[in-house]
Amino acid sequence: MVRMTITANAAVAHAARLARVALVPGFPITPQTTIIEQISEFINDGEMDAEFIPAESEHSVMSVAIGASAGGVRTFTATSSQGLALMYEMLFAAAPSRLPIVMVNANRSVGAASGIWTEHNDSLPVREAGWLQAYVEDGQEALDATLQAFRIAEDARVRLPVMVCMDGFILTHTVEAVDVPERAEVDRFLPRFDTTNTLVPSDPMVMSPIVPPEFAMEMRYQQDRAMQASLEVIKEVDEEFAGLFGRRYGGLFEEYRMEDAEYAMIGLGTWVGAAREVVDQLRAEGRKAGLIKLRFVRPFPATELREALKDMKAVGVFERSASFNGFGPLYTELRSAMYGTDVPITDHFGGIGGRDITVPDVREMYEVVERRSRGERVNECTWHGLRGEQG
Amino acid sequence: MAAQALADAAVRAGHHAQAFPYFGAERRGAPVQAFARIDSRKIRVKSQVYEPDLVVVLDASLFELEPVTEGLKEGGRLAVNTPLRPEELEIGEGTEAVTATADATAIALQTLKVPIVNTAMLGVLCRVQDLVPIETVMEAVQERFGEKLGAIAGRANASSAWKAYDGAVVGVASGKRRIARAKEWRPAWHEMPAGTSLPSATIDGVEVGPGSARTNLTGEWRWSTPFYKKDRCIRCLRCWWSCPDAAIDRLDDDYMRWNFDYCKGCGICADICPVSAIDMIKGVHRW
Ligand code: SF4
Ligand code: SF4
Numbered sequence: 001m002v003r004m005t006i007t008a009n010a011a012v013a014h015a016a017r018l019a020r021v022a023l024v025p026g027f028p029i030t031p032q033t034t035i036i037e038q039i040s041e042f043i044n045d046g047e048m049d050a051e052f053i054p055a056e057s058e059h060s061v062m063s064v065a066i067g068a069s070a071g072g073v074r075t076f077t078a079t080s081s082q083g084l085a086l087m088y089e090m091l092f093a094a095a096p097s098r099l100p101i102v103m104v105n106a107n108r109s110v111g112a113a114s115g116i117w118t119e120h121n122d123s124l125p126v127r128e129a130g131w132l133q134a135y136v137e138d139g140q141e142a143l144d145a146t147l148q149a150f151r152i153a154e155d156a157r158v159r160l161p162v163m164v165c166m167d168g169f170i171l172t173h174t175v176e177a178v179d180v181p182e183r184a185e186v187d188r189f190l191p192r193f194d195t196t197n198t199l200v201p202s203d204p205m206v207m208s209p210i211v212p213p214e215f216a217m218e219m220r221y222q223q224d225r226a227m228q229a230s231l232e233v234i235k236e237v238d239e240e241f242a243g244l245f246g247r248r249y250g251g252l253f254e255e256y257r258m259e260d261a262e263y264a265m266i267g268l269g270t271w272v273g274a275a276r277e278v279v280d281q282l283r284a285e286g287r288k289a290g291l292i293k294l295r296f297v298r299p300f301p302a303t304e305l306r307e308a309l310k311d312m313k314a315v316g317v318f319e320r321s322a323s324f325n326g327f328g329p330l331y332t333e334l335r336s337a338m339y340g341t342d343v344p345i346t347d348h349f350g351g352i353g354g355r356d357i358t359v360p361d362v363r364e365m366y367e368v369v370e371r372r373s374r375g376e377r378v379n380e381c382t383w384h385g386l387r388g389e390q391g
Numbered sequence: 392m393a394a395q396a397l398a399d400a401a402v403r404a405g406h407h408a409q410a411f412p413y414f415g416a417e418r419r420g421a422p423v424q425a426f427a428r429i430d431s432r433k434i435r436v437k438s439q440v441y442e443p444d445l446v447v448v449l450d451a452s453l454f455e456l457e458p459v460t461e462g463l464k465e466g467g468r469l470a471v472n473t474p475l476r477p478e479e480l481e482i483g484e485g486t487e488a489v490t491a492t493a494d495a496t497a498i499a500l501q502t503l504k505v506p507i508v509n510t511a512m513l514g515v516l517c518r519v520q521d522l523v524p525i526e527t528v529m530e531a532v533q534e535r536f537g538e539k540l541g542a543i544a545g546r547a548n549a550s551s552a553w554k555a556y557d558g559a560v561v562g563v564a565s566g567k568r569r570i571a572r573a574k575e576w577r578p579a580w581h582e583m584p585a586g587t588s589l590p591s592a593t594i595d596g597v598e599v600g601p602g603s604a605r606t607n608l609t610g611e612w613r614w615s616t617p618f619y620k621k622d623r624c625i626r627c628l629r630c631w632w633s634c635p636d637a638a639i640d641r642l643d644d645d646y647m648r649w650n651f652d653y654c655k656g657c658g659i660c661a662d663i664c665p666v667s668a669i670d671m672i673k674g675v676h677r678w
Contacts, residue, residue, distance in 0.1 A: 117414060169411070169414045170411075173414070176434070273435035356438050358436075
């Protein structure tokens, strides 16, 4: 293990190197670009034995990734925002083809008005593409989650692509101390790429043919089962990872100071760091606040979350992406998971378009949830830091 | 990169650290910010720093333009690039801070042959706050800059840090001057035009987004000014569409007029003009 002071982008590039990725198609887009730049440097310096293919667009990047993974090699790429949007069609090809591609998405606001800063409205809208989606809190987790992603994606019970999402700039361009494992340690965690169900010239097969209605439902149901199976695989992989590297992330989500909590917030990405500070502040004041750091949005751990939150007097959801005309995507997911319980849930928007999220901002969110837990009337949905009256 | 080297040195010294640039829109010539946090425990907060313990000022003239000591904590410290002694400095109003000063520009010119002062300022920082040993900072600087710019540059930067550390003067700086933060346009959501599109009539079409051109008078960055020789102009329009700040207005007769609120003096127009109808004249002019 070597401790390095590096950005999350560099950490992810190290993960790809350590995972012995064999093929990396890429197309530059801020704030992801330095990931593929670093990887191409590793390849150039002989530290990574892989093929780098600069494609002419992100649509082609994902097409190349699909071809490579189908061809039987471990495949990695990274993108962001409009890049992910341009891949949209091919994302839906990768998952039903059951190709264990790992891709990092540097979360960035998508579309007009142009912004290069963090928002989750690039990745959350593609949560129905059949990919697993993980979100990370810091540079170390970016590296670790990327390594875990290969294991989860390639597990025979899953065989689905995994997208690891991390907040643009806040992680991609921030240096922190990251413990970079040695090759040999990672080799023990990550076996050679499993080449069953891949295209081999000596044993030809057809992959992703036209699937008429007579077969399509069964194929979709397979995807559904594989996603369902990933719930357990994620937990197992996290445990095994912890045994080898000493870092544990809680599997599907991490419970922070939830033991005797009366109210809690749930959220993902770098927001979690500020939320930990706020929970510590509130606890120091004798207030029973807790936190759930959501790691996976797909699969959505509905049963597990319901179990963890069923006794709360109120739960707040943090959103960095809007659904328009009311609640955000995570609220909708959680509300449905909690259906039938009488736990009140409030929705909290913040950091949209990359607006800085400070500890006082998160404290304000928690105050609303606490008021709700005491039975007070509060807005079900609040945009924190918005200028102007909210309807 | 100096903030990164500082974080690197702190990690080498056994601390937790993070460093990042200001994430907003930045442009060459405008003042920039970078942040670092150092702690004995894991740093969880990822927001920008609003109440620093220490401010490093790479150019003392910023005290006249920006409220640089705003938010500085009680007992907070300063490291400033200036030939002046701390007592001779005039910092933000009502502030008094233990300060280290050094003529980092002179040191950088001597060691690096270019006026890039960030590594020298790390030396000054080490002098005013006992965070990380100077030797560790030099080690981190040498490695990081060496990796990017070559071993010679790495060593020169480390020596720049050492010279500034060695020569820095520590004292107390205070200030009476009031520097108001520039008034920024911060509309409520319902005051913003739908789709954030703004009528071109507002500022000659150069307004590209809410609060951008209205508050960024890029003309303030100019140190060289284009001089238009209308009699030579063949009205090819090249300068007009090449200006990155849309600071050239095309008149009805296809001759040009310059908007010096926005011309930042980059010289692209003069460069691209096929008949040398534009001269770049040193200094800030309006004509
Ligand atoms: S120097 Fe010319 S190109 Fe540059 S900003 Fe001024 S008018 Fe525009
Ligand atoms: S580029 Fe030169 S000749 Fe062409 S319009 Fe501008 S000033 Fe005139």
